[in-house]
Amino acid sequence: KAGVTQTPRYLIKTRGQQVTLSCSPISGHRSVSWYQQTPGQGLQFLFEYFSETQRNKGNFPGRFSGRQFSNSRSEMNVSTLELGDSALYLCASSFDNEKLFFGSGTQLSVL
């Protein structure tokens, strides 16, 4: 079985721009979660989608949004990028709502 696939692997943007990250979950997994990982804040929960519906949301501003498609693939969008948005963005899929399977992440650098 293929693992969780995240694209792109690296991204460089400038302040004020917007970015869209993509995640393809493991086949059969309908839950997709997104996390932000930074050296100072660790792994912070962004949101979780299940069957195209957002079920949970972390404590992030409205600039961070996401969606899930009928094939369970998910995208997250960050608008009006700030320097502090530089981070590794991790997507995780799950079959049983507990065991998370992470992708390798998208490293976003905001200049």
Added chain:
Amino acid sequence: GENVEQHPSTLSVQEGDSAVIKCTYSDSASNYFPWYKQELGKGPQLIIDIRSNVGEKKDQRIAVTLNKTAKHFSLHITETQPEDSAVYFCAASIGRNDMRFGAGTRLTVKP
């Protein structure tokens, strides 16, 4: 919400020695406690997990213990090997995909 604290932040051991990483959680309703290993350039990988109705679980050289009364759980790695070097994260959740992670422990195993 749930708060997870993890200690130590860095740990260095000699090959063959044991390593112990400890976590505490704040919400007594938490019922699922996984441990993740993150190697350089990769996403976190689930290595072992425990539920609140179990006090201890072992998988070869890895074991996890849970003390619900004290609200803490620990990861024990015996006979450490250089390939165990990585960052380890504990986490706690109350059902649904709203996992809260500890800040991580960087384990270095010296040959």
